[in-house]
Amino acid sequence: MSVTDVDKDFDNLTLTLVAEFDAPIERVWQLWADPRKLERWWGPPSHPATVEKHDLTPGGEVTYFMTGPAGERSRGWWRIASVDPPRSLEFTDGFADQDGAPLAGVPTTAVRVALTEHDGGTRMVVRSIFGSREHMERLDSMGAMEVFQQTVGQMDALLAD
């Protein structure tokens, strides 16, 4: 059993997905916390991910690239907003240029992951919100960043087949 519920909010550009795993919460957390495990599932089979930097602390960064069938690389990064092992992780996700610098003017997205023990296994809720950098900066200046951090970005997910 894996995905048990999906909700798409087209007005707010939000995807909420619920999955259940037949494994203890600590092992599910390790899929996020161990870069060697993360790169085995983050990218689709056609675009496997290679994780370079992996610092799951508030303000920390994860950097990775995905390699396409013709050897082309797309780089991405996460900026960690909050982390509470093994229960939650929030980060902003964005694209980078070939040198790994965040691409200016490209929308970022934010992801909130919540893990709970459920029925002898683990339930994972991923909430993913598309947003633009400008939008987030404006919210930040309004003091609403905490709210928006619950949103998230996954533009690289669009790389999936």
Added chain:
Amino acid sequence: MVVGELTDEAVDHLFHALADATRRDILRRSVGGELSVSRLAEAYPVSFAAVQKHVAVLERAGLVTKERRGREQLVRTDPEAVGGVRPALDQLEIAWRGRVDRMSDLLATGAQDG
């Protein structure tokens, strides 16, 4: 890297355009294609220039078209382009379903190993 028929750049424009409540409202009002920019501007507590700018962002994203009629420019929402959000979120769902499947596989493999 495409979402359906959209390039990365087009997707960026699309999400930027849709990340604003006023612009989403303009899209809803302009489905009939009978409103000019100045008529639209009357609906919002912002300047004509600001509404004009919103319309330009929507136009760049391919969400609306402008048509000159006499002295006025009428704004029309492109229903097919608006539908572009749906495939984008659908793609995101597909991507996450794939990820969850791979996570399940990894957990199953790990259980056998350990």
